[in-house]
Amino acid sequence: QTVVTQEPAFSVSPGGTVTLTCGLRSGSVSSSDYPTWFQQSPGQAPRTLIYNTNIRSSGVTDRFSGSILGNKAALTITGAQADDESNYYCGLYVGRGLWVFGGGTKVTVL
Amino acid sequence: QVQLVESGGGVVQPGRSLRLSCTASGFNFVNYDMHWVRQAPGKGLEWVAVIWYDGSDKFYADSVKGRFTISRDNSKNTLYLQMSSLRVEDTAVYYCVRGGYTSVRLGGAWGQGTLVTVSS
Numbered sequence: 001q002t003v004v005t006q007e008p009a010f011s012v013s014p015g016g017t018v019t020l021t022c023g024l025r026s027g028s029v030s031s032s033d034y035p036t037w038f039q040q041s042p043g044q045a046p047r048t049l050i051y052n053t054n055i056r057s058s059g060v061t062d063r064f065s066g067s068i069l070g071n072k073a074a075l076t077i078t079g080a081q082a083d084d085e086s087n088y089y090c091g092l093y094v095g096r097g098l099w100v101f102g103g104g105t106k107v108t109v110l
Numbered sequence: 111q112v113q114l115v116e117s118g119g120g121v122v123q124p125g126r127s128l129r130l131s132c133t134a135s136g137f138n139f140v141n142y143d144m145h146w147v148r149q150a151p152g153k154g155l156e157w158v159a160v161i162w163y164d165g166s167d168k169f170y171a172d173s174v175k176g177r178f179t180i181s182r183d184n185s186k187n188t189l190y191l192q193m194s195s196l197r198v199e200d201t202a203v204y205y206c207v208r209g210g211y212t213s214v215r216l217g218g219a220w221g222q223g224t225l226v227t228v229s230s
Binding site: 001036038047093097098100101 | 222
């Protein structure tokens with residue numbers, strides 16, 4: 001069973017930078033896992049920020065960027081703003097059409 | 111613009127069945143794989159199922175395999191999720207999600223979700 005790991009929570013100051021990671025309990029994440037990042041604000045449907053490791057979805061600000069850092073996928077938020085306060089989920093493709101999500105990271109801007 | 115609208119949610123007793131629908135517009139539905147993703151109250155996202163663009167193949171999460179069936183009617187631009195033998199732990203908001211067009215991708219578009227509550 002594939003388990004995707006994310007930090008439970010992160011705090012960032014307004015204007016600051018934070019990097020969230022997405023790992024595998026067993027193994028390394030690579031671009032072949034098609035890492036995808038989603039943002040979800042309370043009461044809202046998720047929206048896709050980054051797909052295929054580092055491609056921003058249409059309309060997503062370049063303050064969000066994706067990468068592979070070591071053996072994990074990473075989402076970096078630069079110039080943090082109040083409305084970046086959300087839950088962030090990563091998803092990894094595990095083959096044969098299947099995807100697995102991480103548990104999500106709650107980001108607080110204060 | 112791209113739009114996915116789910117319907118069919120509601121309150122249902124354990125062991126009963128329910129069918130969700132998702133109507134797509136603003137894009138060529140017939141070209142895209144389609145997924146269902148769910149989120150239990152206060153919990154994270156859980157991938158549920160995928161169907162290939164032409165309906166030729168379907169895959170399911172272990173938690174729903176044998177109980178849920180994903181299908182599509184490309185002539186109606188509609189995706190379905192037939193849920194049977196429902197359990198309390200199936201209570202969640204169910205999202206219809208666009209997949210890839212000849213590519214691996216999840217989340218090209220999301221619906222607003224429909225709430226399914228399984229309770230006696």
